[in-house]
Amino acid sequence: MTRPDPPTTIEVHHPQPLTMHPPAAAPLVPVQPGPPPAVQSIVLPDGQVVTGYTLTPAPAPAPIETRPAVSRTAVNIALGGVxxxxxxxxxxLLTSFIVALTAFVTQLIILAAVIFGGWIAVQLFGATSHRDSGTTVNIRKAVIKRNHFHG
Incomplete structure (x- = not known):
């Protein structure tokens, strides 16, 4: 792309003020008091008189229902997204907290199962051969008289 050559001459335009002549004052037409005439005359600023029938004002148009530029549903969806x-x-953060809490509770349950399982194993397979904790009595020569034990 090539650059255009710079202009060789510069033209300067000075604005010229417009002279305005004030309009001539319109002559006043006397209006008689009373009901408005059936035919009405109007004097224009340049002095011309226009005569015509009176016009009944047009009824105001019914207001047009205006709709917002963006629907309320779209605004609600956008606000919900925000x-x-x-x-x-x-x-x-809440999801991470729940996952960590679940892992912690799981580890506590496993620890309790290991400890309780170990206690049961010690009870079943302990080093002692006696299963009851009562006193052991060796009876060699016992005499029983009248349902009474003499040892």
């Missing part, structure tokens, strides 16, 4: 985006950070 609110959801604002909450997403908190939802991520």
């Amino acid at each position: 609110g959801f985006a604002a909450v997403c950070g908190g939802l991520v």
Whole structure:
């Protein structure tokens, strides 16, 4: 792309003020008091008189129902999206907290199962051969008289 050559001459235009002649004052037409005449005359500023019938004013048009540029549904959907985006950070933190809490409770349950299982194993497979904790009595020569034990 090539650059155009710079202009060789510069033209300067000076604005010329417009001279305006004030309009001539219209002659006043006397109006008689009373009901308006059936035919009405109007004097224009240049002195001409226009005569015509009176016009009844046109009824005002019915107001046009204006609709907003954007529908309310679209605005509500957009605001819902903005609110959801604002909450997403908190939802991520809440989800992370729930996952961590679930892992912690799971580890507590496993720890309790290991400890309780170990206690049961010690009870079943303990080093002692006696299962009851009562006193052991070796009876060699016992005499029983009248349902009474003499040892």
